[in-house]
Amino acid sequence: MDTNTIIKVENLTRKFNGLTAVDGISFEVKKGEIFGFLGPNGAGKTTTINMLCTLLRPTSGTAEVACCDIIKDPNRVRREIGIIFQDPSLDDRLTAEDNLRFHGYLYHMKISDINQRIPEVLNLVELYDRRKDFVKKFSGGMKRRLEIARGLLHHPKLLFLDEPTLGLDPQTRAHIWDYILKMRKETGLSIFMTTHYMQEAEVCDRIAIMDHGHIVDLDSPEGLKKKHGEDTLEKVFLKITGREIRTQAGESSWTQWMRRS
Ligand SMILES: Nc1ncnc2c1ncn2[C@@H]1O[C@H](COP(=O)(O)OP(=O)(O)O)[C@@H](O)[C@H]1O
Ligand SMILES: [Mg+2]
Structure with a gap:
């Protein structure tokens, strides 16, 4: 694998009984890239x-993934990556800090490293002051931030985020994106994310448009718009698939956030 490549996928397929959920997809992600599946x-x-x-x-x-074969070497893959799942996966009965500590133990981190790293990642997502609070008291946005902190705890080279802002209000979504971009800037880490929000796809360096298990196109957001002669990704999606992607209420404050910088 090219040393500049962090993910290389060839003909990946997954069937569930009669249904082909992922149908022979191939793509590469470069180191340091934010790569999105839309x-x-x-x-x-x-x-x-x-x-x-x-x-x-x-x-x-x-x-x-990170130079390791996902089938032959799954344990090495797991050490190199951080994951933020689509569905919440924190332990509500533990404090923020103890959720992180538990994660560190699972990853066989040294105690000294865990102790040093917890304040770093909590500061990144601005939850350090809430470290002693039980997670059940947290809002949806705070839980997501803690999950991001946890995903970063063991120094991954690559972070997977599955619909990182699903179900959050537009303001909180914008806030979460602030952290993701800050983290990328500070650590140079590679990011693979999925979303069905057009606005989030715009932040990616490159996006693969996925439909019915296929990658129907792959390019930078600008490249896709230019190629299909459309001014928004929404229209690009409609043009390629003949369908509208689901859009959410309250997009305007998100758009304002995106334009502010
Ligand atoms: N464990 C499973 N068993 C059966 N079908 C599944 C399973 N997981 C996903 N699917 C099906 O595979 C397709 C793709 O699902 P998924 O990967 O979750 O899509 P997305 O994340 O893009 O919404 C869907 O039709 C879904 O119902
Ligand atoms: Mg999903």
Whole structure:
């Protein structure tokens, strides 16, 4: 694998009984890139992430993540990556700090490293002052921030985020994106994310548009718009698939946030 490549996927396929959820996809992600999968519900985004994170075995095809084969070397893959799942996965009965500590133990981190790292990642997502609070008291946005902190705890080279802002209000979504961009700037880490929000796809360096288990196009947001002669990704999606991607209420404050810088 090219040393500049962090993910290399070849003909990856996953079937569930009669249904082909991911149908022979191939793509590469470069080091330091924010790479996005954009597609409607059921497109196969989570299934792809789960295979790349070694949580689900492909039916056929191969992938290398951080230079490790996902089938032959799943344990090494897991050490190199951080994951923020689509569904909440914190322990509500523990404090913020103890959720992180538990994660550090699972990853066999040294105690000294855990102790040094916890304040760093909590500061990044501005939750240091809440470290002693039980997670059940946290808002949805705070939980997401803590999950991001946890995903970063063991110094991953690559972070997977599956619909990182799903179900959050536009203001909180914008806030979460502030952290993701800050983290990328500070650590140079590579990011693979999925979303069905057009506005989030705009932040990516490159996006793969996914529909019915296929990658129907792949380019930078600007490149896609130029190629299809459209001024928004929304129209690009409609043009390629003949369908509208689901859009959410309250997009205007998000758009304001995106334009402010
Ligand atoms: N464990 C499973 N068993 C059966 N079907 C599944 C399973 N996981 C996902 N699917 C199906 O695979 C398709 C892709 O799902 P998913 O990868 O979750 O899509 P997305 O994340 O893009 O919304 C859907 O039709 C979904 O119902
Ligand atoms: Mg999903």
